[in-house]
Amino acid sequence: MSDQLHFTRQTLLAASDLIQEAGTSAGFDLMVQRLELERWVPSGSDLSVSKKRVVFNKALLEHAERVFWAREGQMTLGEAVVREAVRLMSSPARYAEQSQLERCLARDGFTVSWDAGDCGQGNPPWLRRSLPRNVDLAAGDDQVHRHLKDFGFSRSCGHLDQAIDAHTRGDWAAANAQIRTFLESLILEIATRIAAAYLPGNPSLNNGFQALAKCGFLSESRSEWNQDGKGMLNGLLKMLHSDGSHKGLSDEDHSTLRLHLALVTARTLLSRLANNE
Incomplete structure (x- = not known):
């Protein structure tokens, strides 16, 4: 195969x-x-x-x-x-x-x-x-966990583990909630690590995005994140906040889609962080 x-x-x-x-x-x-x-x-x-x-x-x-x-x-x-x-x-x-x-x-x-x-x-x-050969999700999952542990992002790691556990049980609502919380936590933990000077006390998710854009970690010119809400990460987080599954997808399919997107995104952000440091 x-x-x-x-x-x-x-x-x-x-x-x-x-x-x-x-x-x-x-x-x-x-x-x-x-x-x-x-x-x-x-x-x-x-x-x-x-x-x-x-x-x-x-x-x-x-x-x-x-x-x-x-x-x-x-x-x-x-x-x-x-x-x-x-x-x-x-x-x-x-x-x-x-x-x-x-x-x-x-x-x-x-x-x-x-x-x-x-x-x-x-x-x-x-x-x-079910995916192309060059999309190795298992290796991506391992790499994400490795980076989370190396950077000490224990809160994000905990949310990811809970998401995977809920997905394995077939508890789609719990899995979706933890997937969303995982990415939100990851953005804030990365921002706290490399862009703390741009963060207010008790920062929101949007504060985290703004800080990462100001320090150059996220590119507004490539529409990774935008103030107008039309960037890739803006759209992803909006989708993760939506209720119910997409038309034509079962709850399981939609939850799996969310998890795949979260893992690919997290892998990209964590690899970028590792390379920059």
Whole structure:
């Protein structure tokens, strides 16, 4: 499907959840062998699958980027585990864990298809990209979290984690609220870090934008933000404040769209901050 696919921690753990719920003990042991994890994960009937999975998850997260030859070809361990979970899916879903995994995959830029379409080989379901190859949302999410921790933006990081958690649960209203609050918090934390001289006490979001424009971090000439409210960030925050989903989009689709836009925007702003410092 790609040189290598990358998935977020939440997606890998959601795949593991579905594997435990939908699989069998013997099937779990066979999967461990297919994934070449025998050196870390015990097999046999002495331990329950739930106890084996504690060890399995640790090995998975530590070695998710290890490349090896799996059933479908050469890929990372993380991708192989996701594919193992996708093979256990059904239509309609029999387990809540399947819906949670599908939401995590959507957040990473993937979908599960039951129609042949362009895939056409083997039997459904198929794991397919929902976004172009060069849009690596999982890597973007990792980079955003890395920058937030490096800069000490704990408030923004907390809002992002709450947004992702709510999105995984399917609580779209809570996810949308936290996505909006995340970006607002990020703007103010960046402004406080590099443009504090332009900020009043108890600054508003608009104060944060104005300060970042005055110090040259945001470009008004490129319409990144404008006093007249017609810049890109003005429009994005206005959309994030809207109620309900867009016409033609489900609540899930709209919430996923909001999260994708927020992650791409945050990644750009944080990378710019890192490069400027």
